[in-house]
Amino acid sequence: MTERLYYQDSYLHRFTARVVGRSGDGMTLYLDRTAFYPNSGGQPSDRGAVDGVQVVDIVDEGDRIAHRLANPVEAAEVTGVIDWARRFDHMQQHSGQHLLSAVFADLCGAPTVSFHLGAEVSTIDLDAAALSADQIQAVESRANEAVFACLPITVSYEQSSEALELRKASRREGTLRVISIEGLDRSACGGTHVRSTGEIGPILLRKLDKIRNTVRVEFLCGRRAVRRARADYMALARVARMFSVALDEAPAAVAGLLDSARAGEKQRRKLENELARYQGRELYDSTPPDAAGFRRVVRRAPAGSLDDFRGVAQSFSSGSRAVFVGAVDEPPALLLAVSGDSGLDAGKIMKSALASLAGRGGGNQRIAQGSVPSRDALDKLLAAVTAPR
Numbered sequence: 001m002t003e004r005l006y007y008q009d010s011y012l013h014r015f016t017a018r019v020v021g022r023s024g025d026g027m028t029l030y031l032d033r034t035a036f037y038p039n040s041g042g043q044p045s046d047r048g049a050v051d052g053v054q055v056v057d058i059v060d061e062g063d064r065i066a067h068r069l070a071n072p073v074e075a076a077e078v079t080g081v082i083d084w085a086r087r088f089d090h091m092q093q094h095s096g097q098h099l100l101s102a103v104f105a106d107l108c109g110a111p112t113v114s115f116h117l118g119a120e121v122s123t124i125d126l127d128a129a130a131l132s133a134d135q136i137q138a139v140e141s142r143a144n145e146a147v148f149a150c151l152p153i154t155v156s157y158e159q160s161s162e163a164l165e166l167r168k169a170s171r172r173e174g175t176l177r178v179i180s181i182e183g184l185d186r187s188a189c190g191g192t193h194v195r196s197t198g199e200i201g202p203i204l205l206r207k208l209d210k211i212r213n214t215v216r217v218e219f220l221c222g223r224r225a226v227r228r229a230r231a232d233y234m235a236l237a238r239v240a241r242m243f244s245v246a247l248d249e250a251p252a253a254v255a256g257l258l259d260s261a262r263a264g265e266k267q268r269r270k271l272e273n274e275l276a277r278y279q280g281r282e283l284y285d286s287t288p289p290d291a292a293g294f295r296r297v298v299r300r301a302p303a304g305s306l307d308d309f310r311g312v313a314q315s316f317s318s319g320s321r322a323v324f325v326g327a328v329d330e331p332p333a334l335l336l337a338v339s340g341d342s343g344l345d346a347g348k349i350m351k352s353a354l355a356s357l358a359g360r361g362g363g364n365q366r367i368a369q370g371s372v373p374s375r376d377a378l379d380k381l382l383a384a385v386t387a388p389r
C-alpha cells in the first residue's frame with residue numbers, strides 16, 4: 001500500500017521513498033510513499049522527476065500508485081521532486097472550484113454536478129437551466145470577497161456517519177477526508193488544496209455553455225486569471241487602437257462598425273438582386289426559342305456556389321417557357337429552374353436524375369438543386385436534366 005503524503009501536506013514537493021515494486025522494464029515504479037498526486041476527481045496528475053528521470057504519468061491503482069517514467073530507474077531508494085509550479089496551479093484551481101461551487105449553491109441554488117481542471121482553463125457543470133450575466137457577476141464578486149478575506153482552508157478526517165453539513169453527500173463509507181473553507185464550505189475531497197482562500201488568488205469567470213441539462217462555467221484562478229485578464233486587456237487595447245478611441249469606447253466603436261457593415265451588406269444584397277433580375281431578363285430576351293418554343297440556357301463554372309446562379313436563374317425562368325441550368329464543377333453541383341408554364345417539375349426531374357448517381361438534393365416545381373460525388377457524375381446529371389422532354 002502506498003502512503004499518500006499529499007493527503008497530509010499539499011505543499012510537500014520533495015521526498016524520499018523505497019521502491020517496493022517495478023515493471024519489468026523499470027519504467028513503472030511503486031513506492032512505499034509518494035507526494036505525487038494521481039489523476040483523480042477532475043484534477044490531473046502531478047509531474048516532476050524521480051531520481052532525475054521525468055515522470056510522464058501518475059496512476060491510482062487502488063491500494064498503490066504507479067509512477068510512469070520516461071526512462072528506467074533501478075535504485076532501491078529514490079528521491080521524488082514535484083513540478084511545484086504545476087502543483088500549486090492545480091491547488092489554486094481546485095480550491096477555487098470548491099469556493100465557487102459553494103457560492104453558486106448559495107446565491108443561485110445551483111449545485112455542482114462535475115468539475116474539470118484543464119491545462120488552460122477549468123470548468124464547473126452546474127445543475128441549472130440557465131444563469132444570467134447578473135448572477136455570474138454576483139458570484140464572481142462574492143468569491144473574490146472570500147479570497148480577500150484569506151479564510152482558512154483546512155483538512156480533517158471524519159467518519160462518514162458523523163460528517164455533517166457537507167455541501168454534497170458522499171457515497172463513501174468509513175473515514176472521509178474533508179476540505180473546509182471556514183464559514184463557507186465543507187466537502188469530501190482527496191485533492192490538493194491551498195491553506196487559505198487568499199492563496200487562490202483572483203477568480204475570473206469567463207464563459208457559459210449550455211450542456212444538455214446543465215450550465216458549464218469556465219473559470220480561472222490565480223496566475224491563470226491574471227494571465228487571461230492581461231491577454232483580454234491587450235486584445236481590447238488593440239481593438240481600441242484600430243479605432244483610435246479610448247479603451248472604454250471600443251465596444252461602442254465596434255458596434256457602430258457592425259451596424260454600418262450590416263447596412264452595407266443589406267444594400268449589397270439589394271443591388272445584387274436587382275442586377276441578377278436585370279441579367280436574367282436580358283439573357284431571356286437574347287436567347288432565341290428552340291424548335292419546341294423553349295428558351296434554354298446552360299451555364300457552367302469551374303468552382304463556386306450555386307447561389308451565384310440563383311438570382312439570374314429565377315429571373316430568367318420568370319419568363320414564359322424557360323429552362324435555366326447552372327452547374328459548378330467544384331464542388332460538383334447543379335441548379336435547375338423552370339418557368340411556371342413549362343409543364344416541367346424541377347423537383348421531380350432532379351430527384352429522378354440523382355437517384356442513380358449517389359447524389360443528394362431536391363426542390364419544388366419551379367427550382368431544384370443537387371450535389372453529386374464526382375465530376376463524372378456531374379456530367380451525367382447535366383445530361384439527364386437537359387434531356388428533351
